[in-house]
Amino acid sequence: xxxSPNDLIMLFNDQFREAxxxxxxxxxxxxxxxxxxDPEGLAQVVFAHGYYxxxxxxxxxxxxxxxxRRTLHDYAYWYCPDGRxxxxxxxxxxxxxxxxxxxxxxxxxxxxxxxxxxxxxSGAGAANEERFRHNVRxxxxxYLDRGLPPRAQAFFDTLATFYxxxxxxxxxxxxxxxxxxxxxxxxxxxRKTETL
Numbered sequence: 001x002x003x004s005p006n007d008l009i010m011l012f013n014d015q016f017r018e019a020x021x022x023x024x025x026x027x028x029x030x031x032x033x034x035x036x037x038d039p040e041g042l043a044q045v046v047f048a049h050g051y052y053x054x055x056x057x058x059x060x061x062x063x064x065x066x067x068x069r070r071t072l073h074d075y076a077y078w079y080c081p082d083g084r085x086x087x088x089x090x091x092x093x094x095x096x097x098x099x100x101x102x103x104x105x106x107x108x109x110x111x112x113x114x115x116x117x118x119x120x121x122s123g124a125g126a127a128n129e130e131r132f133r134h135n136v137r138x139x140x141x142x143y144l145d146r147g148l149p150p151r152a153q154a155f156f157d158t159l160a161t162f163y164x165x166x167x168x169x170x171x172x173x174x175x176x177x178x179x180x181x182x183x184x185x186x187x188x189x190x191r192k193t194e195t196l
Contacts, residue, residue, distance in 0.1 A: 001111045001112075001163065003052045003110065003111075003190045005026060005047070005050050005052045005055050005079050006052065007162070008052065008055045008056070008057075008059070009023075009024045009025070009026070011155070011158050011159070011162060012024040012045070012055075012059060012155065015154060015155065015157055015158055016151070017042070018184055020043070020070075020151075021036055021041070021042050021043060022042060022043040022044070022045060022062065022070075023042050023043070023044055023045070024044075024055060024058075024059065025044045025046050025047070025049065025051075026046075026047065026050045027043065027046035027047060027049070028048070028049065029048060029049070030048060031046055031047050031048045031054055031057070031058045032046050032073070032074050032088060033045055033046070033058070033061070033062065033065075033070075033073065033074050033075055034046060034073065034172045035070060035071050035072060035073060040092075040185050043070060045058050045059060045061075045062045045074075046058070047059075047099070052112065053103075053107075053112070053114075053115070056103045056106045056107055056110070056112070057099065058115075059103075059106065059150065059155060060099040060100070060102035060103040060106060061075065061077075061099050062151070063102055063148075063149055063151040063152035063155065064098055064099060064102065064149055064152065065077075068180060071094055079093070093131075093132045093135075096117075096132075096136075097135045097136055097139050100116065100117065100136045101136050101139035101140035101143055102140075102143065102149075102152050104116075104136065104140050104176070104180075105140055105144065105148065105152075105156055105173075106111070106141060106152075106155065106156060106159055107176075108165070108169060108172050108173050108176055109156050109157075109159035109160040109163065109165055109169065110162075110165070111163050111165050111172070114180065115180075116129075116132065116133050116136060116178060116181070127133075128141045133180060133181035134181050136180075136181065137177055137180065137181035140177075141177070144173060
């Protein structure tokens with residue numbers, strides 16, 4: 001299956017440009033969110049290097065940002081770049097559970113391979129990678145059971161329709177959950193998970 005970021009741009013912009021005055025845009029280095037600079041302008045969800053996975057991740061952040069946060073640069077979320085201390089990494093892992101859970105479900109709907117990211121390669125690494133994986137899996141499962149936030153649900157449904165994955169979503173989710181964050185009962189008493 002071909003996964004072009006241009007498809008994500010088209011799908012996102014078709015769905016949200018008018019209703020939310022927001023567009024998805026390819027960036028170069030760092031991803032960021034740029035609120036509209038005037039009432040007639042458009043906010044921009046900028047993803048890094050034209051990467052498909054980066055686009056899914058940045059869309060997931062946008063989907064959970066409230067109305068006020070969407071008026072602020074990068075939603076005014078706390079962020080500390082790669083190279084975090086253990087304490088900073090613990091805070092990062094707490095705030096990344098929901099966006100990564102949504103990103104994971106977007107990837108499943110698109111038939112795209114998802115990877116958990118602790119995003120701290122030059123720092124102390126993960127604070128507790130197994131717990132983080134488990135928390136993301138639990139959150140994604142809750143979203144599947146109870147529904148995603150409204151904008152995320154709308155985009156999830158759009159991806160499933162566009163990529164034709166609707167009938168196999170549950171099966172793909174179960175396979176991915178076992179691959180990325182197996183429960184003790186699924187792992188044959190082995191806690192080994194996919195490497196980043």
